Amino acid sequence: MSTIFSQIVAGEIPARIVYEDETTIAFLDANPLAPGHTLVIPKDEYERLNDVPDDVAADLYETVHHMVPVVEDAVDADATTVAFNNGEEAGQEVPHVHCHIVPRFEGDGGGPIHAVAGDRPDLDDDELDDIAADIESSA
Numbered sequence: 519m520s521t522i523f524s525q526i527v528a529g530e531i532p533a534r535i536v537y538e539d540e541t542t543i544a545f546l547d548a549n550p551l552a553p554g555h556t557l558v559i560p561k562d563e564y565e566r567l568n569d570v571p572d573d574v575a576a577d578l579y580e581t582v583h584h585m586v587p588v589v590e591d592a593v594d595a596d597a598t599t600v601a602f603n604n605g606e607e608a609g610q611e612v613p614h615v616h617c618h619i620v621p622r623f624e625g626d627g628g629g630p631i632h633a634v635a636g637d638r639p640d641l642d643d644d645e646l647d648d649i650a651a652d653i654e655s656s657a
């Protein structure tokens with residue numbers, strides 16, 4: 519069973535496609551958070567960023583990089599929030615990697631990316647050092 523986004527890629531359901539190349543495609547979000555809210559996806563179906571092969575990840579970022587100023591200019595935005603909900607617990611509803619490009623406007627009432635997480639953890643220096651070491655050792 520393919521995702522709704524694969525059905526858009528296949529042309530089986532309509533979407534307002536704004537950019538397409540060999541491996542990626544961008545289209546307007548059907549329930550936009552702001553005018554110009556655009557989704558950028560790899561054409562092949564990967565559930566999470568963690569599943570995306572290196573070459574596709576590079577293509578995906580290239581399209582995001584290309585589209586951010588294009589979207590901002592099109593809707594005369596002051597800024598953009600650019601983000602992935604990576605996994606169900608992070609709010610991902612469609613299990614096909616997608617980058618949200620959300621145009622932002624002065625006084626739009628929205629928040630920064632810092633507003634997405636729950637209560638902030640109270641971590642001491644030793645805990646921060648351990649976490650940094652764990653991440654660094656696998657990076």
Ligand code: 5GP
Nearest residue numbers: 522533545546547548549603609610611612
């Ligand atoms: P998520 O919560 O998975 O990060 O975001 C999924 C996004 O896909 C939502 O913003 C939602 O509005 C959008 N979306 C869901 N179904 C469709 C669809 O059929 N067409 C389009 N263009 N966007 C969709």
